[in-house]
Amino acid sequence: MAVAVTGRRPKRRLSPAFILILPSIIFMLALFAWPMVSGVAQAVWSPDGFTMAYVDRMLADPSFWQAVRNTLLLVVVLLPLQFALALVMALLLQARPKGTGFYFYLWAIPLAVSDLAAGLVWLSIFTDRGYLNSLLDAFGVGPVSWLSFENYGSMFFAIVLAELWRATSLVMVIVVSGSQGIPKDYDEAANVFGATYLQRLRHVWLPLLKPSLQVALILRTILAFQTFAVAQALTGQDFQVLVGETYRWYTALQNPHVASALALVVMVVSMVAAVLYLRLLREETGSGNR
């Protein structure tokens, strides 16, 4: 697998580039490729050979379907909200109000917060004796059991809010970074030629932002399917999600096979989503090459 380095006389020994990237390739193959293969094997291989028993067991569990439903709902609700909020935040910053740098710093903080920490932060707000109920009490509204397993809607709401708080910053930073690469001239030209603010957003800003948005969309979708610690921190096992189920089968139920099967489900769904996005976004005629 000797690769040629441009512009040098032909070498017999391996090129320096290859030597430099070799450790990383070994590392990744050992820690990515091998576990993937092993994971598939663990889900469908028993001492007696190929088997669907684990998959069947996974499918038979009612919690599984609940988890599927919950995770899908989360992704479908969360993603549009996050992107809308991130775009609004980026547009606000683009108007360069006083304190732009300060705002950017504060708004970017949640992106470095772990999902567990985010869950715990919002736990302090949503818990029965927490800050939200304390606030409502000041208005005479009775305490609400936001995180009770009987209140599916409010559990969902709490998780969405916590994830919105934590993960939108990432999208915002990507959008801001992307829009910094758009020269001001385009917006000015569109303005002089009669485009209103909304028309400029539609005809100039959003189209030129597409590459950044694409990356952000794929990343966020895959990550959204893996929502776990937030739900765990806020609702324990009451709000089931796919990765939460994986965790449960592995630790509490001590069954690594079904856990692997679940992990595979997550992976397949993520890959399908990613491929779907790429296909959809590439279908729009290739434009905007710079």
Add this chain to the structure above:
Amino acid sequence: MSTPTRVNTKPLKRLRRQRIAIQVACLAVTAFMVVPIYLIALAAFSSRSALNEFPQRFFPSAFSTETMSTFLSSTGVVPGLINSIGVGIATLVLSLFVGAPAGYAIARFAFRGRNNYQLFLLFTRALPIVVLSVPLAQLFLTVGVYDTPLAVTLLHTALALPTTILLTAAVFLAVPVDAEEAARIFGCTPVGAFLRVVLPLALPGVAAASIFTFVMSWNEVLGATILTLNQRTLPAQVLSSLSDSPLAFRFAGGFFLIVPAVVFIAVMRKYLLNMWGTTIR
């Protein structure tokens, strides 16, 4: 031009109103982002009795370290803290060690398969951690590395590697090749040129990448939990004891987990945009 024209200042007034509206919107968003952090800090620094009150006070009545000290003295917390720091630093070092050379190769050599290699890296970034953790746990069990900080370090390094490679590649690209070549003409070996010319110029960017890796490792929950039993990192410790721990414990834990984030973003402000700008390409 004897009589000056009457100027219509209505558009100007409308512009001013718009700017005020933007400020208000910014403040609202800032409140959404910042108030929860304030609240968790408040909770972490309230005494246990204060936490049991209802309704909760929004302003600190008394600053108490009771919750924090209880948290820190709980079993497994301080070891977890030590493990987290250790794993973070080890991940940082290892991923730089393995990743920086690869980043250098991408930046300096136009080797065949470079694009494929970069695509491969981007692809692996999108891989779910959960898919890796369960089989890796089995693998480490057989090798005998299970339930050690090393296991977590390996996992975290694998997760950090793609980002590290792409980030360092961007950093090295920013160092002009001419400087390196000049050093070599003046007698340096390739390694010497790297150490003397490239490294000093690349240091800020590499430092940013390292801190990014550290925070990512600090925050990682799922893998760390699955790969360890007794030698847990802090997030793993907090997660596994979630159901048994009192609220105060959880609040203190949350606060502790957040602190590096706030510090990290403060330090990395300048690099944030550059990092995301370059890795997208």
Add this chain to the structure above:
Amino acid sequence: MAEINIQNLVKTYPKGTERATDDVSLQVNEGEFMVLLGPSGCGKTTLLRMIAGLELPDSGSISVGDREVTYLPPNQRNMSMVFQSYAVFPHRKVRANIGFGLAMRKMPKAEIEKKVAWAADLLEMTPYLDRFPAQLSGGQRQRVAVARAIVVDADVMLMDEPLSNLDALLRLSFRAKLKKIVEHIDMTTVYVTHDQVEALSLGDRVAVMRAGRIVQLGGPLEVYDHPADMFVGGFIGSPPMNFLDGTLVSGPEGTQLRIGDSMIEAPTGAPEGKTKVGIRAEAIQLTDASAKGTIPARIDVVEPLGSSILLTVEVGQHEIKVQVPADHPVRSGDEVHLRLAPESIRLYDPETGLGWDLR
């Protein structure tokens, strides 16, 4: 097409106390091609952007036709503009780019197509209508920008150094094309440039700007032949105007000009005493014999330019440029005599640099 009336426009730089435009007033007539000329930092681009609405003045007014537009947002001013960087949208085809202004004005599709075809034809871009800007050269993108600007039926067309990013040869050919197009479409145009050759060749009138003020406003020939002050004389023309120290003395033969030890014929109308003498390189002739009214000089550098010869000549402690025909026999080191054509001599106040109007 409409006239532009600018009154007392003041804009201060955001960071400090310096004024980008210092109480500038200007009237551009209907259908006129007005050039704003000056060195970088003189305020010409700021003035243009204020006309466009991309920047707002601190005080003063701008009217287009009978509409007062001083603080109106750009999209309500019915103008079109060619940017220095062209600002051609990379994600739309050439066709959509050219028709952008029309689409924003909600014109029906069939009409847009017709107009786009007309503009593309005028700028020889018809075969490229379905390409993307990335597939075009810089010069072609510039033509798209111009097409986009002329296709709109705007009151005013603004141009911000549109030729400065082209290489020298393209610049020359496109300058002529631009002049033809502008004459054809007959739009009120304001054109910003730092290149005085462009200004003289394209403009109906030229406003020479410096440090936020208009120092001279007039037709190209006027500005070239009768610079209002030493700055204008030194800025316009290649080579720039020569300036020598001299003294006006009145004597029995009328007013004469003493330069060094020589007395030469002088134009009338300026007060006696010290003065700065301005004269262009092509208005100086070489004579061999020491005839009356000439100045002795020594040739220092000879630069054959093909169509003429540019000489650097020492006169006393001055160093000036003289232009002579290409076949004139000259050598470096020659001692010669210069004859300054009196009708081309311009006199300036040595204190203020302002010219004495000698007509």
